[in-house]
Amino acid sequence: MPHIADTSLPQFEHYSIIRGQLEHEDNLMSGRLSWFVASQSFLFTAYAILVNGLHPATTDGTADSRRLLLVLISALATATCILIFLSILSGIAAMANLRRLYERTATASPGEFPPIQGSRFTQLLGLAAPILLPILFMSAWLLLLLRRLA
Secondary structure (H helix, E strand, C coil): CCCCCCCCCCHHHHHHHHHHHHHHHHHHHHHHHHHHHHHHHHHHHHHHHHHHHCCCCCCCHHHHHHHHHHHHHHHHHHHHHHHHHHHHHHHHHHHHHHHHHHHHHCCCCHHHCCCECECHHHHHHHCHHHHHHHHHHHHHHHHHHHHHHC
């Protein structure tokens, strides 16, 4: 069986293999973004429930437990943002490597097949949400966490 980087592989087969891998990485990226949004909505809901349950006049240990939970939820949400952001960055790197592999090993004329993954402009626009959403949520959680710790 020929190796993927082997230029003796028929051009259409080579294109199809690389394109299939790119689609797989794109699906993984969509899944990661779905995990991210689901986790953030769950954590924001828990945070909001706890904030609404705090009463300044409460003197028992319940208020302390709630305040601790608010800090823990903020810290957990921030860590979730970081971890999912790193997995999204790994997917972006994998897709970039696949595009470079295709460009290095493509043998047919460039106009014979559609672009392997759209234009550079559409690639960048498609990455706006996966890159910016974790950064925005992480900023919000850090702000909440720092306000709780201050």
